[in-house]
Amino acid sequence: MSEKISLKEAEHKVFSAATQDGLLDVFIGCVALQFAIAPLLSPSLGDFWSSAVFVPFWVLVAGGLWLFRRRVVKPRLGGVRFGAARKARLIRFNVVMLVVNVIAMAIGTWISLNSEVMSGRVTSAFFGLTCLVLFSTAAVFLHYPRLYVYGLLLGLSPLVGEWLFENWGASHHGFPITFGLTAGIMIATGLLVLMRLLRNNPVPGDGPVVGRG
């Protein structure tokens, strides 16, 4: 009761309470797993299929998490329909993410077409920078501070991987170690947040009848 009444803060609190249940962390972690496992599959499946094989995995994970949110999380945490200002902000967020992704893809394509001239470090640095920009943008728009850390972890993963490869001879440019660790941190964080939320918010009973009629 003693907390400051600020409508802006109240809106942020509502948005955070509705979205930060840990499931997004788990999903991003599962996406990041691709970068750890794909290099291991690449010799047998080829570059394209070693990545493409993850698409059904992501669809399965996304479907499972959606169902989990609907059946387990929502009855405990409740639901909210956001106001017009938040909806407009989410539209702006989608547009910004689309623009950043298109620019990143264009530069990434240009780098891959000139891979003979570009060193692994340049490619890794570009990937890292892209991750940092994307996740920081998402963190700002979604009021999701953990995304800064995830962006940093994902951004550093290829650079540290290259360093491990050059200095310690880590296999597959060290990606299975660095990306695996990053994905593990994201999934573990998401699960911890989720477990804490579920533990602190048991399914409420039917309660008294509210309102007239």
Next chain:
Amino acid sequence: MSERTFPPDPHPLSEIDQVIHTPARLMILAYLYVVESVDYVFLMRLTRLTWGNLSTHLSRLEEAGYIVIKKGYQGKKPHTTVRLSSQGRAAFRKYKQSLQKVFDDLPD
């Protein structure tokens, strides 16, 4: 010559809406002001009020016409959603202005 009496200007404090001017109801309205609608469980979690306490405050706000409570079912379970009515939105704005008026007049 009769003595003319002028009714004094109403003090800004007297304009403050007593239905809103309770910490719990102010908090509920502040949350409802920034969203389209919320369900009962979410509102209970946000405000940290007990089921019965929240129910009492919501009933009071509904009686004043400030909120609209819609009861329904989600599957087989009862599901209650709450939203601010246009009257409630106007009352909340007026309450904000009244409070601002009170504090603007206070000397530093």
